[in-house]
Amino acid sequence: MTIHAVNIKALVVKESSILLSLTVYNNSSGGGLLSYSESQSESITGPPASNTNSDVPAKKKVVVLGTGWGGTSFLKDLNASLYDVQVVSPCNYFAFTPLLPSVTCGTVEARSIVEPVRNMVKKRKGDIKFWEAECLKIDHANKTVLCRSNIGNNLVGSGEFSLEYDYLVVAIGAQVNTFNTPGVKEHCHFLKEVEDAQKIRRAVIDCFEKAVLPSLSDEERRTNLHFVVVGGGPTGVEFAAELHDHFQEDLVNLYPSVKDFVKITVIQSGDHILNTFDERISLFAEEKFGRDGIKVQTGCRVLSVDDKNITMKAKSTGEICSVPHGLVIWSTGIATRPVVRDFMEQIGQGKRHVLATNEWLRVKGCESVYAIGDCSSIDQQKIMDDISAIFEAADKDKSGTLTVAELKDVLDDIIVRYPQFELYLKSKHILDLSTLWKDSEGNYREEIDIEGFKMALSHMDSQMKSLPATAQVASQQGEYLARCFNRMHQCEEHPEGPRRFKGSGRHTFLPFRYKHFGQFAPLGGEQAAAELPGDWVAMGHSTQWLWYSVYASKQVSWRTRMLVISDWTRRFIFGRDSSRYPNTVYMQQPTSNTLTQRTPECLSTSYVSQRYTPLTARKLLERRRVREEDGQRRKRKKKLLGQWRSHDQ
Amino acid sequence: MTIHAVNIKALVVKESSILLSLTVYNNSSGGGLLSYSESQSESITGPPASNTNSDVPAKKKVVVLGTGWGGTSFLKDLNASLYDVQVVSPCNYFAFTPLLPSVTCGTVEARSIVEPVRNMVKKRKGDIKFWEAECLKIDHANKTVLCRSNIGNNLVGSGEFSLEYDYLVVAIGAQVNTFNTPGVKEHCHFLKEVEDAQKIRRAVIDCFEKAVLPSLSDEERRTNLHFVVVGGGPTGVEFAAELHDHFQEDLVNLYPSVKDFVKITVIQSGDHILNTFDERISLFAEEKFGRDGIKVQTGCRVLSVDDKNITMKAKSTGEICSVPHGLVIWSTGIATRPVVRDFMEQIGQGKRHVLATNEWLRVKGCESVYAIGDCSSIDQQKIMDDISAIFEAADKDKSGTLTVAELKDVLDDIIVRYPQFELYLKSKHILDLSTLWKDSEGNYREEIDIEGFKMALSHMDSQMKSLPATAQVASQQGEYLARCFNRMHQCEEHPEGPRRFKGSGRHTFLPFRYKHFGQFAPLGGEQAAAELPGDWVAMGHSTQWLWYSVYASKQVSWRTRMLVISDWTRRFIFGRDSSRYPNTVYMQQPTSNTLTQRTPECLSTSYVSQRYTPLTARKLLERRRVREEDGQRRKRKKKLLGQWRSHDQ
């Protein structure tokens, strides 16, 4: 039994079910963040629908909003024969977003990274209906969604319709966050949709074509060729790197007369680019950009953008400056869509930033609506909120005090329900639970009372972090939810979740658990940096090849897989003047402080580049993971997950 | 020495120079139309430029407008080191238009059929400057062109500039002709540029997505899925066929619920579709369309189009009817661009439909401006206008009468200068010149006087036809002109053209001579019909493969060649449910009246489909041509060239 974990800018290995094998100290989640919380009604079924007739109950109506990472991974794994499934999305294709930056420079064709939704659903068993339309409103009281298509306004039919649901799966992602900066909507390019990428591609060429015209001054040429990237996250950095490559490898030959006028600037409000990555990667990237002549301007906030200038403020000095630009790419984070905001008002979440779900991905305060991906965030249950219930449940002999042995009896359930417990132990290198029983002077105690228990667990909730807004998260959530939908009856009869500390019995399902597979940052010039599970950091040439192979292996269908591979091949043949091949790989283990140049068996150049079939790459990673699990490397990185999600900025 | 003849919807064979080998009865131009006329000043050089200094004359400035078929074929063959070359075009790529219809349905990707102009010019020896801008005005008096770029209006620099020229090559093509039909501009799609094709592709899918929405009535679905093609020429027919294939092979599986609502209608004002082709091909196409359920409505003129309906009039009955549509493709012909119209006013051609050039492609009434391709038309010199001069030149002994022997002495020059002479003889099956000397009673005469000579030649000018507006013509003209520019000095010293009948000496160059390589009409379902030189007509499955191979062989660069081949491969693998392979080929020779099913060696299925490398296909064609030239088949089709050009409709 496998869960198709999705890598994105991440290494992904096929993983035996993470849902069923939770054992504390042997669990080797590479720092995967676990998110759970209390809920009495996480049951997927909800109240029986009214329209069932006594003999053959009508199939429950499932409406899915969105066909991005979350929506499609849900649909791919759902047993559609069990439900009456309808899908609504304004986009009739799924886009493989991690390759969007490559589309901006023509390394990969747009067509290659999109997969028509109809192709995908046609292959599913059961009948899935797809409507190319936008959801305008979720009407929670009436359990309907109002939709409208805005296709071809010459075509006949109003295009408005509403759908009833028994279950609603909201997977409509998020929109670009401009932080209300004046002029951004009008004068910046975004990099969120496939059309955005295509527009950027054309706009870059336009800058060059304009710059070479006979009538311009040097100053004008320089301005037209100043490319500004706002946001030093993975997307912004990758775009800057792609653009630099594109320039060095292709454009310089086509527009030789203006090659000295080109400038790329990355503006980052934080102190470092790629600040969700390991520090070493940030530095590696900054150094590489420095060598490449890409200017990195950190600690700067953009105040406004107009058609000619971008105005910003240095955080440290308060200085304001205005720089002329040819093209600005805005890539700073995401915000909640209006339709979700409206829904949040309806269900009493109006004061929140993001739609909150429980750990079973059900929207809080609302039966039968589930939300996955960028549009939602899991609201983890705090240990301290349930501390008395936990104490009571653990205190079997009702003595009013707890021994270590008593705690061990309920440990499995605690860890599943409150993953911060495990993270805390790991972060403090606590191997023996009795450490928690020490008093303030460091003496071991036999038993502790409720106050002592509260004290011992008081810092654990600080380990909770919200999940990043990544494809990795969205797709794992989609898979998880599909699995729950598929096994609903089975699990209602035989609950598989942890015991309920508040209330009785067990939870129907294990809560959603996110498994982090690391992240990738392509840095241009066939180089990339990767953060792998188990605190490995890889930087260098082969990493790019590894990335290619993993991407290829995770392409949604055989069709897109072939297309992307052939795009890359085309690029090597036609897109550049001379091909470069990977030659060295720098590997660094976290415990060592020196950057050693080595070619470990599992990542050696020849091995990876010569045999970089998807399968091989996956096997390599799996092998590494297994070795790691053997307990060779126990130290975990603390800063595993970043704040790429900027909802809460 | 080879001229890179360009096939387009046409079979093209590499041809040893057609310019140098003109001998009457051995010349086997498969009905190629020859266009020549009188000119005293066809010299390419014109008056010496004023800005030459005495020692090293400055290079002459050549400005080329347009980078379509004409412009790029000129640039590809020009020895750019001899001139100071500047190119102006609003499009920074060349588009392989014959494959545009395939882009509308995704059979071929847009990127695959475009070649960046800068890639092309970078490979030329000498320095060619390219400006992405539109020519706004040709200022003939000052020998300058005024240009403006409308790239990225946020970019700095006005983008206006003017260029001086010593020679100007106008190759800016033509625009869509709406015949001022109301609503066409607003509500129809055109199929002229690459963006048009991409828009159509999206619009077709939109029609389907809209049609399946839950809120529509059957009538509305039917309307949204009514695709109307106005114009039954090769482009319209190919588009209809592609759309039908796309529907049958892909869309029917993705939108099964609306498959019975789809309808394709081709509206043609003439009596038959493909009326520039051989009649047998027209009928074959109409029959095939009938079987496919594509409605062909001939003899109908469109009166107006609005967003919901298209209104037309049956020519025969005068009946007017209005039909609801989902999408209309307008593909009826071409018209002169405003900038050319303005130029025509300046040089006294204001009353003409199309810019006229002489047979050396120089614009009439205007030194040092040349025009090629769709924007111009060759104004052939009539024999009857020069009849006295011809008589005088032939009458060597000044006897006032002409013998057959005297005519034979100047025959070569006549035939080069007035190709209608040769065409006339062929059309009348006249093998012996003395036939012309017969009197009205059919008796042979020894000598004829000027009146008799006029009578004998009086019908010859009826053989003149203007060249069709095809890529084949444009690219041959570009090659021809480049060759003249390259050999200017050489030919001024040693003129290679025919004798001047009016005036003395010889013409510097041989006039442009068009060689027709036949035409292709893809009809969908892997079928196609081809008209080959030598009156061959091929219809059936293999023809399509042949077409593929020829197209592939004529792709502009290795890059696009590979891309197109890989697109086709992708389509076979991913774009259809089951691949079909060619199995039979129907060949028909014009002399036979029965449609015989045969697989001649040179076109046999296995041969073509298994070994369809570009080279093989070319060799096959060459072999056939040689055989034909051996005099096996002498009968020429009369209706060789059609009126695809609709300038003069």
Ligand SMILES: Cc1cc2nc3c(=O)[nH]c(=O)nc-3n(C[C@H](O)[C@H](O)[C@H](O)COP(=O)(O)OP(=O)(O)OC[C@H]3O[C@@H](n4cnc5c(N)ncnc54)[C@H](O)[C@@H]3O)c2cc1C
């Ligand atoms: C350029 C770029 C690069 C990225 N690179 C990576 C990477 O390398 N690794 C990684 O893990 N993540 C990456 N991400 C992030 C990743 O794409 C997102 O986290 C992921 O797409 C979230 O999935 P989702 O299903 O929540 O939303 P989305 O994938 O955004 O899908 C939302 C869907 O909802 C539809 N929709 C929108 N509005 C409505 C409406 N009103 N009604 C119905 N449907 C609607 C949309 O059409 C879309 O189909 C990248 C993102 C971008 C933009």
Ligand SMILES: Cc1cc2nc3c(=O)[nH]c(=O)nc-3n(C[C@H](O)[C@H](O)[C@H](O)COP(=O)(O)OP(=O)(O)OC[C@H]3O[C@@H](n4cnc5c(N)ncnc54)[C@H](O)[C@@H]3O)c2cc1C
């Ligand atoms: C869909 C389609 C299919 C076709 N199929 C075939 C076929 O199978 N076989 C065949 O022989 N022919 C075919 N043709 C016809 C063929 O494309 C044309 O005959 C050919 O392109 C004419 O070449 P040209 O150089 O004159 O003009 P074009 O190729 O149209 O090029 C004109 C150039 O001028 C540029 N330009 C426009 N305005 C200006 C300006 N103001 N200043 C400067 N530059 C300007 C344009 O950007 C373009 O680069 C097809 C045409 C279409 C539209």
